[in-house]
Amino acid sequence: MLDEMEIVVRLLAAALFGGVIGFERERLSWAGLRTHMLVCVGAALFMIVSTEGFADALQQPHASFDPSRVAAQVASGIGFLGAGAILMRRGVVRGLTTAASLWAVAALGLAVGGGLYGAASAATLIMLFILLALKPLERRYLERRGTRLLQLRGPQASLCYDNVTARLGGRAKYIRQYIVTPSDKARDHGDATIVLAGAGARESAEILARLQALPGVRQIDGREP
Incomplete structure (x- = not known):
């Protein structure tokens, strides 16, 4: 069982990682800092509840559970936010990259909730590289x-x-x-x-x-x- 301090640390770490990606999106889209932070913290909490919240139930005879089921539900359930991000408003299509970043941030939250700090840190850096550094390279590739x-x-x-x-x-x-x-x-x-x-x-x-x-x-x- 995780102690209360470790749970708080994981939730705060999720808010930090989600906020880093959300800050970059805040410059370009209406789904920005707070949205990404909430998604990441929520996904982390789902993962913590999945792995730690049923300890008492496991004491019962013949009881078992699969923590990966919650992670799978988060991966599919985040789609409703992605759909909202890419809706056409006033005839304007927008938000495809933001929808993808929300989906990726949910994965960040699951990683932090599972205690995979190294994976979450590396994924955050890779996401920032994709969002910030690849746009000029993409433009040059299209021109060529x-x-x-x-x-x-x-x-x-x-x-x-x-x-x-x-x-x-x-x-x-x-x-x-x-x-x-x-x-x-x-x-x-x-x-x-x-x-x-x-x-x-x-x-x-x-x-x-x-x-x-x-x-x-x-x-x-x-x-x-």
Whole structure:
């Protein structure tokens, strides 16, 4: 049996690891610091209850249990938060990476709840590397493949996917990925990341010109101006 101090340490560690990932997400998405911390602490508590909460029941004759069942239920149950993170709101699709980070943070909580501090620490560092360091590398890879990346900022009403495709007309066929995340600078504004495939320099320039003609929309380079 774990003593009370060890349980508190595990819950606080879960809050810390979840908060590290949540802080990074806070800059870009509405599911940020508190959400990730709560998910991680909740998952840790589930794991602690699974392994420690039924000690009295095990004293009964012929009693047995499988702690891994709770971990499996957390892995599948976290999906409701992920679904909420990627819902389309006002015609804007966003939150795919945040949904994945919530799912991963639940795994962090299970690891900490099970006392696997080393695994949880390593996973936190790997997640931060994926979220922070791989984005520039991904952009360069797309450019080398002849895929063009456009990044725009403007009112969410202007960046609505249906509105964008209507403005592009036949040029919309070049869109392979369209993601909008809410801006942390202005309310009801967003940052759109558009991946074009098969479009030459001329077509890409035309697409960019049409999109910049939308009310309030301007091009950005992926960094805060």
